[in-house]
Amino acid sequence: MAKSEATSVNRKSDIISAAIKVFAEVGYFRATTAQVAERAKISQPYVFRFFATKETLLLAALEASWSRVIESFRQVVETTSTELLETKLIQEYVKIQSMYQNEMLLQMQAQTIREDAIQQTMCNAYKDIRNMILVAFRDAGMENAEERAMLFLARGVLCNVAVAINLPELMEG
Numbered sequence: 001m002a003k004s005e006a007t008s009v010n011r012k013s014d015i016i017s018a019a020i021k022v023f024a025e026v027g028y029f030r031a032t033t034a035q036v037a038e039r040a041k042i043s044q045p046y047v048f049r050f051f052a053t054k055e056t057l058l059l060a061a062l063e064a065s066w067s068r069v070i071e072s073f074r075q076v077v078e079t080t081s082t083e084l085l086e087t088k089l090i091q092e093y094v095k096i097q098s099m100y101q102n103e104m105l106l107q108m109q110a111q112t113i114r115e116d117a118i119q120q121t122m123c124n125a126y127k128d129i130r131n132m133i134l135v136a137f138r139d140a141g142m143e144n145a146e147e148r149a150m151l152f153l154a155r156g157v158l159c160n161v162a163v164a165i166n167l168p169e170l171m172e173g
Contacts, residue, residue, distance in 0.1 A: 011050070019061045055118070077089075077136040097160070
């Protein structure tokens, strides 16, 4: 990769990181590409060099945040013994949530945005995670794998709500 290509990739990554923070802090509809540019320490036109619209920037931010969750879960599934699988997945999600809180807030906000592309991105991510967890639970020979996978996902959503509204009691138990 040439130096200018590497710089371009890094700048694109910087823009996505800045967008995640801005969208999480002020919300997608109130956020502007100017705020994202300021956070990334670049000019606003440079944002548009990589992302034609604010929606395409949001989609890239969502893709980055979901990729992190999916890859983290995949590593747990591939490296954990079957008897510890569910516990290790929960621990991994708690770790992701604490390290990448803005990404979780971004995902929660995106669930309420009615644009087709955003809804499709959210649906695809939830389906991918559900399928990965369900297959892992089935392969581990867990009884009621479907119900346990659904409860795992429900617990994750509830944990996101708990973090968003600062009510840790929702995560107990």
